[in-house]
Amino acid sequence: DIQMTQSPSSLSASVGDRVTITCRASQSISSFLNWYQQKSGKAPKLLIYAASSLQGGVPSRFSGSGSGTDFTLTISSLQPEDFATYYCQQSYSTVTFGGGTKVEIK
Amino acid sequence: EMQLVESGGGLVQPGRSLRLSCVASGITFDDYAMHWVRQAPGKGLEWVSGISWNSGSIDYADSVKGRFTISRDNAKNSLYLQMNSLRAEDTALYFCAKDIMLVYGSGSYFVSWGQGTLVTVSS
Numbered sequence: 001d002i003q004m005t006q007s008p009s010s011l012s013a014s015v016g017d018r019v020t021i022t023c024r025a026s027q028s029i030s031s032f033l034n035w036y037q038q039k040s041g042k043a044p045k046l047l048i049y050a051a052s053s054l055q056g057g058v059p060s061r062f063s064g065s066g067s068g069t070d071f072t073l074t075i076s077s078l079q080p081e082d083f084a085t086y087y088c089q090q091s092y093s094t095v096t097f098g099g100g101t102k103v104e105i106k
Numbered sequence: 107e108m109q110l111v112e113s114g115g116g117l118v119q120p121g122r123s124l125r126l127s128c129v130a131s132g133i134t135f136d137d138y139a140m141h142w143v144r145q146a147p148g149k150g151l152e153w154v155s156g157i158s159w160n161s162g163s164i165d166y167a168d169s170v171k172g173r174f175t176i177s178r179d180n181a182k183n184s185l186y187l188q189m190n191s192l193r194a195e196d197t198a199l200y201f202c203a204k205d206i207m208l209v210y211g212s213g214s215y216f217v218s219w220g221q222g223t224l225v226t227v228s229s
Contacts, residue, residue, distance in 0.1 A: 095156065
């Protein structure tokens with residue numbers, strides 16, 4: 001099975017900060033990597049698919065990059081509504097989620 | 107408007123069974139693969155099982171293989187998860203999720219999710 005490792009597991013940031021979350025796969029997954037945002041008690045929301053494609057309706061401050069084993073989610077200017085937990089997900093071989101990164105207010 | 111609504115959760119004793127349901131509306135249900143994803147209290151997301159549009163492809167996480175069975179009834183726009191031999195570690199909020207593809211696989215991603223149904227396994 002493919003393991004997905006996210007880092008950091010949590011971070012504190014201020015409104016307006018640039019935030020970067022990384023996700024590493026245990027083997028190459030090409031670009032079959034997706035990112036989700038989850039707010040407490042709610043269903044996850046798709047942000048990025050295929051490593052770098054922005055899902056419709058998602059603000060352009062969110063971006064994704066990477067291929068192979070190393071991927072990045074970047075929030076260019078953190079907004080109050082962005083405080084949440086973020087998960088990467090690979091779909092190269094069945095499905096696996098990363099452990100999550102909680103973005104908290106500094 | 108597209109909607110997924112889960113039901114069937116509850117409190118169950120270890121070793122017993124439970125059947126979850128997910129009803130879809132606002133979509134052509136048999137155009138998509140479907141999945142179950144769970145989240146234990148205070149933990150991350152864990153993919154549980156996936157099923158292709160025609161039930162021809164089915165897969166499970168190792169943690170539930172042999173105990174859980176996924177199925178769908180396209181005529182009823184419904185997805186199911188039969189959970190047998192339940193364990194305390196199966197306690198979680200169970201979400202159903204719609205894939206973008208007919209047959210899940212490389213390129214799958216989950217565009218729509220239900221709000222979840224809570225399963226608590228405890229004596």
